[in-house]
Amino acid sequence: MKTPPLTDIRRAVTALSEPALIRLITEIDDNGPVPPRSSGRIFPDFAPHKVRHATERAHALGLVHARVGGGLGLTESGVQLAEVYDVTARWARRHAYPAPTGDFAGRIRHTFALLAEPRVHTALTADGPSSLRTNAGIPLPDAQAVEPGLSGPWRLLMQWMRANPQAAGFAAGELAA
DSSP, X not given: OOOOOHHHHXXXXXXXXXXXXHHHHHXXXXXXXXXTTOHHHHXXXXXXXXXXXXXXXXXXXXXEEEETTTEEEEOHHHHHHHHHHXXXXXXXXXXXXXXXXXXXXXXXXXXXXXXXXXXXXHHHHTTSOSOSBOTTOOBOSOHHIIIIIHHHHHHHHHHHHHHOGGGGGSOGGXXXX
């Protein structure tokens, strides 16, 4: 199947990299539906408006749905994104990317940013790494990790994007850094 354009990949990974969204999706995936009016207890480290924004984004992307009497649950698309997050975080942890220590959401954010780098995109779509540094100057783990190791998260993300093209449709002004 055809790889989405780099601009769509960048928009999608930016939309999917919001820390509160990552936490929301993985919390539901790990622990089941979020009961009504309990987000303050479940996400005490996020301001209520951040959780509300993440919930709105998750609804807009078709990742969550309100369960009758059961709170907020994941759609099939949300379950698949949770798998993309898990595989991405495992790759980052295994390769100590971007640093030997880091949190789950940070590893996903940095790895997603890496997947949206033009040189990495070229390496994963055109048979070989073209550079060992990202535009931000963060060194890649090594040439072998870029191609075969990163291809797992890349492949899952591309499958998810093809099934969920709305992720690339967010206006640039809406995207969280």
